[in-house]
Amino acid sequence: MNIEKMLPSILRHENVARIEDDVLLIGDRRKLPFRREFYKAYDASDAACAIRMMVTQGGGPLETALQAMVLTARKFGKNMDELRKAGDMLASARKTNTTMKRELASLLDEFETMGSRAFADAAQELVNSRLEEYDEKYLAMAECGCRLIKDGDGILTTCFPEHSFFLSLSLAREAGKRFTVYAQETRPYLQGAHLTAPSLAELAFDHYLITDNMAAFLISSGKVNIYMTASDLATRRKWVINKLGTLSSAISCHAYGVPYYAFSMGFDDAYATLSGKEVEFRDPQEVKECQGIPVTGADVMALYPCFDVIPPEYVSAIVTPDEILR
Amino acid sequence: MNIEKMLPSILRHENVARIEDDVLLIGDRRKLPFRREFYKAYDASDAACAIRMMVTQGGGPLETALQAMVLTARKFGKNMDELRKAGDMLASARKTNTTMKRELASLLDEFETMGSRAFADAAQELVNSRLEEYDEKYLAMAECGCRLIKDGDGILTTCFPEHSFFLSLSLAREAGKRFTVYAQETRPYLQGAHLTAPSLAELAFDHYLITDNMAAFLISSGKVNIYMTASDLATRRKWVINKLGTLSSAISCHAYGVPYYAFSMGFDDAYATLSGKEVEFRDPQEVKECQGIPVTGADVMALYPCFDVIPPEYVSAIVTPDEILR
Numbered sequence: 001m002n003i004e005k006m007l008p009s010i011l012r013h014e015n016v017a018r019i020e021d022d023v024l025l026i027g028d029r030r031k032l033p034f035r036r037e038f039y040k041a042y043d044a045s046d047a048a049c050a051i052r053m054m055v056t057q058g059g060g061p062l063e064t065a066l067q068a069m070v071l072t073a074r075k076f077g078k079n080m081d082e083l084r085k086a087g088d089m090l091a092s093a094r095k096t097n098t099t100m101k102r103e104l105a106s107l108l109d110e111f112e113t114m115g116s117r118a119f120a121d122a123a124q125e126l127v128n129s130r131l132e133e134y135d136e137k138y139l140a141m142a143e144c145g146c147r148l149i150k151d152g153d154g155i156l157t158t159c160f161p162e163h164s165f166f167l168s169l170s171l172a173r174e175a176g177k178r179f180t181v182y183a184q185e186t187r188p189y190l191q192g193a194h195l196t197a198p199s200l201a202e203l204a205f206d207h208y209l210i211t212d213n214m215a216a217f218l219i220s221s222g223k224v225n226i227y228m229t230a231s232d233l234a235t236r237r238k239w240v241i242n243k244l245g246t247l248s249s250a251i252s253c254h255a256y257g258v259p260y261y262a263f264s265m266g267f268d269d270a271y272a273t274l275s276g277k278e279v280e281f282r283d284p285q286e287v288k289e290c291q292g293i294p295v296t297g298a299d300v301m302a303l304y305p306c307f308d309v310i311p312p313e314y315v316s317a318i319v320t321p322d323e324i325l326r
Numbered sequence: 327m328n329i330e331k332m333l334p335s336i337l338r339h340e341n342v343a344r345i346e347d348d349v350l351l352i353g354d355r356r357k358l359p360f361r362r363e364f365y366k367a368y369d370a371s372d373a374a375c376a377i378r379m380m381v382t383q384g385g386g387p388l389e390t391a392l393q394a395m396v397l398t399a400r401k402f403g404k405n406m407d408e409l410r411k412a413g414d415m416l417a418s419a420r421k422t423n424t425t426m427k428r429e430l431a432s433l434l435d436e437f438e439t440m441g442s443r444a445f446a447d448a449a450q451e452l453v454n455s456r457l458e459e460y461d462e463k464y465l466a467m468a469e470c471g472c473r474l475i476k477d478g479d480g481i482l483t484t485c486f487p488e489h490s491f492f493l494s495l496s497l498a499r500e501a502g503k504r505f506t507v508y509a510q511e512t513r514p515y516l517q518g519a520h521l522t523a524p525s526l527a528e529l530a531f532d533h534y535l536i537t538d539n540m541a542a543f544l545i546s547s548g549k550v551n552i553y554m555t556a557s558d559l560a561t562r563r564k565w566v567i568n569k570l571g572t573l574s575s576a577i578s579c580h581a582y583g584v585p586y587y588a589f590s591m592g593f594d595d596a597y598a599t600l601s602g603k604e605v606e607f608r609d610p611q612e613v614k615e616c617q618g619i620p621v622t623g624a625d626v627m628a629l630y631p632c633f634d635v636i637p638p639e640y641v642s643a644i645v646t647p648d649e650i651l652r
Contacts, residue, residue, distance in 0.1 A: 188537050193614075252578075293617060295516050300524060
């Protein structure tokens with residue numbers, strides 16, 4: 001099944017990351033929706049840097065990292081030292097989401113078993129087949145997501161909820177369900193305003209962009225009946241890490257009996273609970289600005305924790321390609 | 327007791343609204359903290375318009391409206407028709423907060439009993455004595471607020487929490503208590519970033535500006551132990567209306583056993599519960615912009631409800647000048 005036509009353009013593989021003339025072109029999500037630009041990475045270290053600088057986010061870093069491994073293979077052939085170095089750099093560019101780390105490790109294992117002849121082409125083929133596998137997994141999650149959406153629902157989401165969410169909406173529409181999506185803007189980086197709301201408009205879904213403090217208003221007044229997000233980390237005991245703001249919305253949903261579902265490519269078995277897990281703090285200057293323009297006085301102090309840890313009592317279910325953990 | 331030195335400059339009477347040469351100068355909170363400007367109102371209709379356009383907010387409209395009544399008295403003397411017309415225009419400039427309406431009605435009752443000679447001067451005196459009474463009420467609430475703050479507290483607040491909050495902090499500091507204030511930026515108008523955080527910095531209180539989606543993170547990690555806001559409307563059955571975002575934070579506080587206190591000048595006895603009360607919606611364009619600059623695509627739809635209705639189960643107490651309603 002070709003899922004590309006059910007996705008917003010930002011999520012099509014060629015717009016996330018692709019190699020052209022030995023350069024890795026990474027779709028620059030920082031400029032969207034105002035400008036469509038690609039960031040040029042010339043090696044894995046460039047690509048790692050782009051991930052750190054939020055050129056791409058959500059599921060983007062995973063595709064970017066895999067293509068950066070192909071770029072490394074084109075440059076060095078089957079040089080496992082260089083490939084491992086590249087893998088380490090890329091994996092450490094994202095501290096919280098560990099899917100990329102696991103996928104890079106398994107890619108390196110496969111590289112190990114491959115012959116040296118025409119290695120770069122074989123690496124590209126392997127990565128392409130991985131991307132196809134992800135598409136199948138996204139679709140499996142979306143089939144479940146579609147079943148969770150009821151006709152007439154108000155659907156809340158936070159940050160950029162990725163493939164599984166948009167595919168869920170597309171399948172639900174095909175099934176004749178009507179719904180309205182409420183997209184939180186997701187300060188300070190505004191992924192909801194920059195990426196999610198324009199993607200919903202592009203696919204012509206009924207939607208409203210809201211500020212991050214409006215969710216409880218909509219939930220308490222019955223406008224929101226279901227909350228769905230992607231996740232950066234999920235465990236088998238039903239803990240979730242996702243973008244800042246998810247905990248607040250999940251608690252409000254719980255208070256009013258609205259279910260919260262997180263999509264996850266798979267569980268990280270390195271963790272049982274995530275209780276007390278330290279999350280990344282970023283530069284507080286981001287909070288003192290909006291789109292680079294100051295919002296407060298220079299002498300004001302600010303804080304920027306960038307993820308929420310959501311305990312199981314506020315998570316109705318985690319949807320993975322293989323199972324629904326309730 | 328002179329409370330002026332315990333308040334940020336923005337809250338001093340002369341910076342809220344004052345008459346000079348038959349012009350009402352209204353401190354323009356839309357320009358803060360970047361520029362200190364006064365909006366010039368030449369009559370009550372100008373002043374009502376300034377209130378509608380959010381030139382002043384929180385407790386500002388009440389002081390502005392009273393001074394606009396003095397301006398009307400200077401223009402027309404004791405002309406009850408003109409004075410009543412002015413009162414109606416001013417009261418209708420704010421739909422949700424009803425304190426101003428009650429205070430204008432009682433001012434008009436007093437005007438009625440006054441002689442026509444030197445009426446404008448008498449009106450100014452009456453308004454000045456009202457402002458002094460408010461100061462005493464703010465201080466009475468602050469004495470209670472100070473008792474609620476414990477040494478070492480993390481104090482969360484939303485929007486611009488007005489006199490009683492800043493006075494509570496000043497009294498708590500005088501009493502030797504240490505605390506940190508977390509101010510939510512309060513999108514889309516950014517009153518927290520524009521007014522509250524700079525006021526905290528001005529008074530040298532330990533503080534952090536946070537985005538509106540961070541409260542649950544700080545509450546769940548034990549950094550926030552008490553939540554305090556002003557309120558736009560409060561009832562004897564412990565319902566509160568306050569700026570959008572208050573419900574979300576109050577629910578998160580409740581989930582983690584953190585008390586929420588709202589300051590109110592008095593109860594509106596026109597309401598028992600506020601269940602199902604319609605709140606004001608403003609221009610959704612505000613959500614599509616931040617400080618006048620687009621944050622999303624032109625074809626995106628947005629919503630802007632501007633107040634939250636907080637039911638009694640999420641309100642620990644309402645602090646008024648006369649009593650604490652628990």
